[in-house]
Amino acid sequence: MTIAASIFKAYDIRGVVGDTLTAEAAFQIGRAIGSEARERNVSTICVGRDGRLSGPELTGALSDGIRATGVDVIDVGRVATPMLYFAAYQLETFSGVMVTGSHNPPDYNGFKMMLGGDTLAGDWIQKLYQRIVNNDFASGHGGYRTHDIVDEYLARIWGDIKLARQMKIVVDCGNGVPGDFAPELFRGLGCEVHKLFCEVDGTFPNHHPDPAKPENLQDVIQALRDTDTEIGLAFDGDGDRLGVVTKDGNIIWPDRQLILFAQDVLSRQPGCKIIYDVKCTRLLAPAVRTAGGEPLINRTGHSFMKAALKEHPDAGLAGEMSGHVFFKERWYGFDDGLYAGARLLEILSKVADPSVLLNALPNALSTPELNLKTAEGENHALIARLQHSAQFEGAENIISIDGLRVEYVDGFGLMRASNTTPVIVLRFEADNAAALARIQDDFRRVLAKETSEALPF
Known part of the structure; x- marks a missing residue:
């Protein structure tokens, strides 16, 4: 069959249901995953799905494809993504496929994949595509069973x-x-829980399940104002990311949460590495050093974070500006918004006023993520050119592991190619408004030499 190459992304497979992602495509993707599993001597794969309307059909087709290669399937049903990862560890398959569209619009769905403890990303995802194109599949008759992982997952957290x-x-x-x-x-x-929009509905009728966008946290802010609750937690569509809001309505972005989590982890695991992505505040590294840890900057992307945690066995924690937090101390090293929320409450429950503790975390003047739209593929080409030729005025340090993070004495600017959409992602942080404006002017000057597109800042 022909299958859209565009759905094979850097971190996952993702497309529009009924258009680029059909049940037939899901079956072929299952065959490709099962064949890859056979090559890695993986005999059983856990499969789960989120609350999207297309989930049952796509999960069924995916499972049939996996089983057609002789690999067994354990279906854990409708779960959050971290619960699928937990099942893979708990049931000792160390392999799983989550059918999820994450925080994308309702008409999207896709697959996040792990085989033998390795998250499939980049070239490995492209290899799945080539298997389908070349009809390069193993064959066999895999078994099928279901398993309810919910009680084990909850009990594991309650015990911790x-x-x-x-x-x-x-x-x-x-x-x-x-x-x-x-x-x-x-x-x-x-906890006494004030619930907002906890009825699972794949049409997302109230607001989009993406806590990285301030507009999606306004209902939490209002509920904190109207009730005697003391802190607000918000989750994305598949539960692997956490949003946090204080009583007074301040959003505590994930890079600041990471400072608090790092201080806590380092109190029990002194000297360990704390891994963070290039989008995070420059205040994080000195805070980690002050707490007795070793900060380590890394590429953005949950698969790159998991790879870094494997590469650095002495790391206790990793996190991204997007809200993915990976606890290895006391947990498994996968991104889990629900567990991160529980860990946060454990810390906050020790103080009388959680908002005072959260608002006191190091902070700087910063922009949200800004997107410069480009033609398909041009974002990577543009960044490659700038990495080779760009000259920045007054830069103290330039980090090029993922785009260009240019650090100045009083702030930083970042531009990197998104791995999921054809945009350049930009972010700026500074000690004050004058420094922010100066850094942005430096980036405008550099970008103007390579693109005539209107800049988002």
Whole structure:
């Protein structure tokens, strides 16, 4: 069959249901994953799905494709993405496929994949595409069974996390699949939970399940204002990312959360590495050093973060500006928004006013992520040219592991090619407005030499 090459992304497979992603395509992708599993001596794969309307059909077709290669399937049903990862560890398959569109619009769906403990990304995802093009499949008759992982997952967290006191919290699941589990999880930890949009609905009728966008956190902010709750937690569509809001309505972005998590981890695992992505605040590294840890900057992308955690066995924690947080200390090293929320409450329960602690975290003047749209593929070409030729005025340090992160004495600017959409992602941070403006002017000057597109800053 012909299959759209465009759905094979850097970190996952993702397309529009009924257009680039059909049940027939899911079957072929299952055959490719199963064949790759056979090559890696993987005999069983866990499969789960989020709350999207297309989930059951695509999961069925994917599972049939995997089984057609002689690989067994354990179907864990409708779960959050981290629960699928947990099942892979708990059931000792170390392999899983999550059918999820994450925070994309309702008409999208896709697959996140792990085989033998390795997250499939980059060239490995392209290899799956080539298998389909070349009809390069193993054959066999794999078995099928179901397994309910929910109780084991909840019990594992309840056994690990202990709150110092009862807390009153807002939980906003944006009608994503975490709504099936988050209220029970946090009530089991001793919280009084004020629920927002915890009914799973793949049309997302209230707001989009993406806590990285401030507009999606306005309902949490309002609920904190209207009730006697003390902190707000928000989750993305498949539960692997966390958003945090204080009582006074301040959004604590993930790079600042990471400072708090790092301080906590380092109190028990002194000297360990803390890994963070190029989009994070430059205040994070000195905070990690002050807490006795070793900061390590890394490429953006959950698969790159997991690879870095494997490469550095002495790392206790990793995190991204996007909200993916990976605890290796006391946990498994995969990104889990629900567990991160529980770990946060464990820390906050030790103080009388969580908002005071969160608002006191190091902070700087910064922009959100800004996107410069380009033609398909041009974003990578543009960044490659700039990495070779760009000259920045007054730069103290230039980091080029993922685009260009240019650090100045009083701030930084970043531009990198997105691996999921044809855009250049930009972000700026500085000590004050004058420094921010100067850094942005430096980037405007550099970009103007290579592109005539209107800049988003």
